[in-house]
Amino acid sequence: MIVDVVNPNTTGSMTALVAEGARAAAGPGTTVRAVTSRSGPASIESHYDEALAVPGLLEAVLEGSATGADAHVVACFGDPGLDACREVARGPVLGIAEAAMHAAVLVGRSFSVVTTLARTAPRARELAVRYGFGEHCAGVHACEIPVLELETDPLARATIAAACARALDDDDSDVLVLGCAGMTDLAASLSDELGVPVVDGVAAAVGMAQALVLAGLSTSRRGEYARPPAKAYAGELQRFALR
Template identity: 60%
Template structure:
């Protein structure tokens, strides 16, 4: 099987780190690669960033379909463009917030999300509601580090560790969900330091896609996730015009 991890931002270093985390859990016989968004923001920290990341995400999915990719991981905790990506792909497309929250719900009575900036708390809460995770999500906390600082700030590991420890104490949670793909490589360290399960959505989503494909499951082609109806697109979006399927 072939899985592609799509990083919705354009930062190559983060894409490489995401790929390492996904490869670490991919099983024998799974061919996995990661691609950065071909167009869009360097990091995603606002609704504006998220909206402008979606055309590049969809371009990456269309390219993946041409390349024979079987399933996709969408590696941003906002799960941007997830529904549209599912319309385009024949196989499963899994967002890391979706996968991480569901995985954490199996590990205890409740989890805390630790994410980057305070302005993203609302989006994480929206996703917990969408995925039916409100009864498990005991709190959403931030470390107040910009996404790109996770790789450049020498104190980033310490800051994230303390934020996770404080979240567990404040919420009485049984697990931590990491609320940014840029935190993925901290997962093992945080688990050792804090003493509760720590779920990285990149790994969780990779294994979810792999499991679905192993079960022979693909996306339903009916209803809302059927291929979108072809129609002309103009201006900057001309390249996104879809031709009628034969």
């Protein structure tokens, strides 16, 4: 099976990192294709960034569907454009926040999210509530490292580890969720260090995508997620018009 992992920001080095995390969690028989969006922000750290990442993301998903993808993972913790992707992808589409939170409640009572900038914390909480996990999400904690500095800041890992430890203490939670695709490489070692499950959304999403495909499940075409009605599009996004 082919699982496409789309990095909806336009930074290729982050895609490489994500690809590694995705491949580590893929089962035998699964091919992971990692894709970088061709337009939009270099990193996603605001609602504005998120909104403007979606056209590039949709393009990648449409192309992936046309070239054999059996499932798609959107590798940004804000889960941008998820509903729109579901309408046009052939197979199931998973967001990494969504997948991480689903996995987290399967291995513990309550989870803490450790994210990048504090400004993204309320969004993570909002997603938890929207997905049904308001009671399980015990807190969201920021480490105040911008997304693109996760790769370059020599103190990044230590800062994140400290935020994780503090989160467990403050929230009395039993599971950690890493709140950024760029932290995918840290989950295993943080779990060893902290003695709790540390959920990386990239791995969780790849696993759940596989699970859905193996079970023969894809997005429902009854109602909300049916293929969008064909219509005219104007201006620079004109090529997105579906026939």
